[in-house]
Amino acid sequence: MQVTIISPERTEFEGAADAIVAPAFDGLVGILPGHAPFLTLLGQGRVRVRRGSETVEVGVSRGFLQVAGDTVRIVADRVM
16 A cells, blocks of 8 residues: 655655554554545554565654555644
């Protein structure tokens, strides 16, 4: 699946991923390829993007996460 993590300042991550774990406003949410359409508010924490044996982490605070088709968009108010 294709993943984009953006903040008001820049694109923090863009690329393919095998799995994502993100902090929703009410707990962690896991996204795998083929996930149903989904929209949630982000809380504060670390987004973990797994590609093969590599994991990329990006700290986020508020915003939203959208799953549409094979695309995940994370728009964060702030990245850390």
